[in-house]
Amino acid sequence: MFIVKYIKDVFSGIKSLLVGMRRTGYYFTHHKEIITEQYPDNRDTLVMADRFKGEVVLLHDENNEHACTGCTACELACPNATIKIVTKFDITPEGKKKKALDKFVYHLELCTMCNLCIIACPTDAIKMAQTFEHSVYDRAELTKILNKPDSKIREGVE
Amino acid sequence: MNNASNNSESANPPLGGGGAAEGFPGEIQEVPGGGIVLSKLDDVINWARSNSLWPLTFATSCCGIEYMAVAGAKYDFSRFGFEVARASPRQADVIIIAGTIVNKMGPVLKRLYDQMGDPKYVIAMGACAISGGPFFYNTYSVVKGADHIIPVDVYVAGCPPRPEALLHALISLQEKIKKGMTREQIKSGI
């Protein structure tokens, strides 16, 4: 019958609306369901997953030595030329010329954190750091030189 | 979290901008003993502007999803008052370029920027918006950085950046506005 169906429609419609309102009302009154993490306040306790890929860093030990031989394997592996290795020739004590790393230029603004350079590195000289706060006011600051000044290659790394 | 960073001096660098604060070109030097009232008013205005950055709902690709995640409940940029995302550029204050800008999109981006009312700010989010990112060398159609089209205030690297990184960029932008160093503020001479 028309009128019965009409009234049924009205009531089932109102009921479905009330069900939705009950759900939002539940969350309105239950503040323990809030899942917000207050970012700048939790900086000290924020732990990134250890596999998180934030940026490429060249590992230096306490003697300011790294393991990069300047072989350019990472440069070749990088799909978008994020890494540029500039090499120089050191004179070894024996008087031989030896290729060594001069500058490890890293374009963070190009990097897509794909991890291919890390896989390619034969000496595990580079790794992914867990930093993520990369915002700067000037684009040029994102181009970094990863080897520290006066750092040199660790003994025995070939 | 900074356990492996070799280029930040302290374990926890101060928030707001990757160290570009000093010597930023065009920085306004304070005049000793002058303009107290005006500078106080400016402080109030800058405070208001920095705390009420309404973003434009503009996302082109992957970074847009992380932008949505920032809007989402876990990261919640409404805590800073950024949640009034405006679909109309007339009412927006900050345009977050979330994603690749290709040559066809370039004029549209410029137009959107022009349609926004002063003061307006730009955040380039992710590798594509900063420099073309993965599409820098091997493609024919991608703009090599959104700053070729419109001036960018804050760059945030990543592909895509974490939501926290975008929040960091927004806080950096707030700092920049409070210091009166954005392009808009320098242009209008306040």
Add this chain to the structure above:
Amino acid sequence: MWSLTNISTGIHDWLIQTFNPTWALIIEMVIAGIAVIGLFAVLGLVLVLMERRVAAWMQIRLGPNRVGPFGLLQSAADTVKLLVKEGMTPDGADKFLFNLAPFIAMMVAMLLMVPIAFAKDFQLWDLNIGVLYVSAVSSIMVISILMAGWASNNKYSLMGAMRSGAQIVSYELSAGLSILTIVVLTGSLNINDIIIAQADGWWIFKGHIPVIISFVIFIIAVTAETNRAPFDLAEAESELTSGFHTEYSGMKFALFFLAEYINVFIVCAIGATLFLGGWMPFHIGNWESFNHVMDYIPSSIWFFGKTFFLIFVIMWFRWTFPRLRIDQLLNLEWRYLLPISMFNLLLATAIAILGWHF
């Protein structure tokens, strides 16, 4: 007991004693004007913040909490920002109408303040046709929206304005009919009379089912009239970017923004007055002692408490429901709300004539 009434009568008496009656009246008008504008500012700040908090908590997040203590200064920051933001007028717009529209929206909201009783004997003007005045003036709102949409020279704005026109004109009907239910029961259009008639219980309790139905219809209709979700077709963000105020920026946009919230406040105040007794405390028939205890709570708190409850309900709608489509919107009015409220009015009239209400 401290109340708004004492303050207003005190000021009035002092003015009458100090100045001659004409000057006293003029000064009173100025004071009232300033008070209304002040109330607007406060309401705007409070309601915007309230909306953002309600939204946040329903969406399992925190909401503004970093600007000022507990984020209380958030809407102040927004206001200052909007004040100093560039207000543009598009080149192709009809500049006069474009700039006029937000002020009309604001003026309508201000005019609607006139007959509202904020507390016992605290009213700008005790109009004898208060209810009629409200329903008449509130429909001027659509003019500002149409004006804004048409003058913007933007297709989105125009479509938003047209939707809004169709919507407000239709929902006026059922809003008016549900108001009439109370008018029929009370026998007066005067807002104060309606409130006094609820001294032994609010209409929603003593008016049986017809009043409850008309209350529900009223809430739905005014939600639609104020262009709030789920009836926010005029500014449907995912369809028309921002609808009728797409081209507005800066302070002109802020006026629309503010007018929306003020309108919500006013319709909720009317709803609270008609159905929930306005400033009248919660009285039950002849429980004299209970009624006496209730009287200790100031009447202004009763009024604002009820109004904000209704505002909360309308916000609750907004953050729960999806938006209707334009034809469904009109269907809802013409096929459901209007017949039901007409039938309901008949019932209410019968009740009023037969004196069946409590």
Add this chain to the structure above:
Amino acid sequence: MFRETEIVKDVSSIPPFPQDAVQGGGGAGDLIINVGPQHPATHGVLHLVITLNGETIKKVEPHLGYIHRSIEKMCESLTYRQFIYVTSRMDYLSAHINNHACALCVEKGMQIEVPDRAQVIRVIMDELTRIASHELWWGAMAMDIGAFTPFFHAFREREKINEIMEETCGARLTMNYYVPGGLRADMHPDFQKKVKEFIVLFKRKIDEYDELVTGNIIFINRMKGVGMLSKEDAVSFGCSGPAARGSGVHCDIRKLYPYAVYDKVEFDEILETGCDSLARYMVRIREMKQSVRIIEQLIDHIPEGDFQAKTKAVLKLPKGEFYTRVETARGELGVYIVSEGATTPYRIKFRSPGFSNLSALDSMARGSKLGDLVAMMGTLDLVIPDIDR
């Protein structure tokens, strides 16, 4: 629907852009509006030129290219190890599945046997990605039709998946976890525990989705009978994925051409016969439950062994043509590689689901209201970089 092409002799006779867009559709009283490239409903930078009569849609013409990044061309200059990561940016919501398709294609060419462990983890990851994608779709679609709250509730569960992804793959969205021959790294020790926790949470929360959206009368009215796509049309437009399954087309690649370990797990192919937006909506909601079912079957039975097959340092596909297809969250993704035997592909073509699904939009939208258009686009679940590539 298609514009007639003819040889234009006089260049000046070509009308400028807006008029150009409405040829064949425009008439007196018609309103032409441009939705996009920046518009909240397009989820990106799609440009739709819509011819309206009042509120009724007469014609929808999508304009593409606003996010054309020439990924196909770019892949020709990248090696087989490198090109996989770019495809994460194609359909970024099913990044894992895109990578899977490319890895499968390279593996097919190189005839690499992928270890079982890698295959099982891949399937779990794929299904998690599918859930994450559908979650985002659910929130974004609800936002399109005007409900804001579901978006936030959807992201609550999505963030859990993102945490799992981040722990194992190192990134939240564009993971780059699959390499030819297996996975880049083994799964995280906590992976199984986290996934099980997620499943428990998800099963509890999916009922809330029904309360909030599915049962809502306004929602049902917005969806029912809107955007009809008949079975014949779905087939002829080449639709795939949930968009086609909502019209009853049997097209799940996981069932039709099983890859990885999909032939060893039990799950249903979701078919709805409503042909409207509600059917497409229900397909996705039910598909999420099926994905959970697949994960539940696999999560306790991850075989021990290598996570990566031994491969050469430099991959060279033999000369020939290779095609694989997988089921992404949006439909069928085909990867077609032509190799000349070099270290880089000679030509790559992606058959992306979004492009075909978008082509059905015009026939779906005609005659409906403007408000329906966003509902249709919501249920088609378009990802624009997937369309433009």
